[in-house]
Amino acid sequence: MYDLFLHKQDRAYTIPQLYDFVAEAGLNFVDFNDPYNRLILRLENYIKDPALLEELKKRDIIDQQAMCEIIAGSIVKHQFFVSNQKSSIASFEDLDNVPYFYNAKSVVKDIYGYLERNHSAISVNFPLQYQTLGDVTVTLPVTSFTKYLFKYMIDETMSFREIFDAAMTDMDKKIEDKLLIEQVKNTLAILHNAGVLLLRNKNVGPFPMLSN
Structure with missing residues (x-):
């Protein structure tokens, strides 16, 4: 408690100051590592007027998160990832990525x-159920593809490319990758933002601590 709130060398950072701090070190800000912080720093969780939200979303991400930080007022400390690469986040659009679940295999x-x-x-x-989020009810949209997406994610070894091919075989239908990627984003983005769904390249084996 002393180190967290009363440390003699403590320095408080607003979100704009945090980004400046990372940039001055020659690094690139990746994302906040706490799902709670990631979710409360999204404007759509506060701004319900569509016109106002659209206008505010034109601001850069630093301004958006700075506004959310003030509105929420509940962030005790910033925990985040940095990288020496400008683009280091695994993407749903990379069909070589394998989706797998963290602390929520069921x-x-x-x-x-x-x-x-x-x-x-x-x-x-x-x-x-998540350590920092508590009990949350999640609603996922369902399409004709959704069932097959989850069917082939069960063993956590298939890449999106392999999942797409297997799903189209089951459905006996050819679907453009672009459309399937959009469905994956719509369905899985909330789980990804909550830190429950992660992505790894198919050339990287399952992590031992997560495979038990």
Whole structure:
């Protein structure tokens, strides 16, 4: 408690100052590592007027997060990743990436099982427990592709390219990668932002601590 709140060399940083601090070190800011901070620093969680939100989203990400920091007023300290690369975040658009779940391995099986039993579902709601988020109810949109997406994510070894090919075989339908990528983003982005869904390149094996 002393080190956190009363340290003699403590220096408080606003978000703009944090970005300046990282830039002065010759590094690139990647993202906040705490899902709670990532979620509360999104303007759409506060601004419900569509016109105002659209206008504010024209600001750069630093200004947007600075506004959220003031509105929320609950960030005790900043925890974040930096990199010497300008672009270091794994992307849903890289079809060589393998999606896998962190601390929530039963989620993918539960969702697939639900969609197998409810073929007409247009969304799926399920509780998500996370250390910093507590109990959260997550709603995911459902399309004809969603069931197959979760089906082939269960063993956590298939890349998006392999998942797409297997899903199209099951569906007996050819779908453009661009459309499938958009569906993946719409379905999985909230899980990714919450730190539950992670991505690794197919050439990188499962991490031992996560495979148990």
